[in-house]
Amino acid sequence: MISGRHINVAGDLTLQFSSAPSAPNAPGAQPETPAAGLRCWWFLLNDIQTGARVLDVGCGHGEIVQELTRRGWSAVTGVEIDPELVRQLQGQGFDVRLGTAEELPVPDFSVDTIICSVVLPYTDDARAIREWARVLRPGGVVNMTTHGIGYGLEYALGRDGFLHWVYGVRTLLNTIVRWTTGRPLPGFLGDTVCHSSRSLKRQYAETGFRVVYEKDVESVWGFPRFICHRLVKDS
Numbered sequence: 001m002i003s004g005r006h007i008n009v010a011g012d013l014t015l016q017f018s019s020a021p022s023a024p025n026a027p028g029a030q031p032e033t034p035a036a037g038l039r040c041w042w043f044l045l046n047d048i049q050t051g052a053r054v055l056d057v058g059c060g061h062g063e064i065v066q067e068l069t070r071r072g073w074s075a076v077t078g079v080e081i082d083p084e085l086v087r088q089l090q091g092q093g094f095d096v097r098l099g100t101a102e103e104l105p106v107p108d109f110s111v112d113t114i115i116c117s118v119v120l121p122y123t124d125d126a127r128a129i130r131e132w133a134r135v136l137r138p139g140g141v142v143n144m145t146t147h148g149i150g151y152g153l154e155y156a157l158g159r160d161g162f163l164h165w166v167y168g169v170r171t172l173l174n175t176i177v178r179w180t181t182g183r184p185l186p187g188f189l190g191d192t193v194c195h196s197s198r199s200l201k202r203q204y205a206e207t208g209f210r211v212v213y214e215k216d217v218e219s220v221w222g223f224p225r226f227i228c229h230r231l232v233k234d235s
Ligand SMILES: C[S@@+](CC[C@H](N)C(=O)[O-])C[C@H]1O[C@@H](n2cnc3c(N)ncnc32)[C@H](O)[C@@H]1O
Pocket: 003, 004, 006, 008, 010, 011, 014, 057, 058, 059, 060, 061, 063, 079, 080, 081, 082, 099, 100, 101, 102, 116, 117, 118, 119, 122, 123, 124
């Protein structure tokens, strides 16, 4: 998938699994289908209070915005960097705003729940996490998923061809470079990283978040392919 200025192999992986669970499950419950499991909707859409003001950061094609609206939430806002996706979703009547995860176009303390589904790998993550803290009310919740190291490994094994191998190798290389230098590789080489729970938790602690639930989804050579974290902003 090419989205905005990002070439996003993950998007292809995500989009091919479009079935959604019909109702939320308890955290830790088995997803209904492998598809729903990989997208982590059983986690992302779980435990959102009735009437909560929800912000979907990096909402992409708006599937989560649409699903929450279908389930009865009326104050659901999406933010997306890709103007074409924003235009399409606005045309369908959804409150989706053009903006970035690093500078969310919403006021301070105006959100109860943030959903951030596989967006952090494409951002300046420290700034994005600080923005969650700015826009959430005290006690607000973040349901986020991101790539673990297993995500890069899965591609780097090259089972699905040369292009996927290249994508996996550069994702892992960029991850190592960012960890060691604090900076991404230049240009498209640096557009995706894998996260580790440990380094994310350091950033959460510095920003005033507590992890209240965590789960690794699938494993490649013992490394998680996706990481799910539920955070609560300290009061
Ligand atoms: C892997 S897709 C996930 C889309 C959606 N959250 C989902 O789960 O279906 C990543 C999305 O993040 C968006 N994105 C990338 N960088 C962004 C940024 N800095 N701020 C906001 N959105 C961004 C991309 O345009 C893309 O729609």
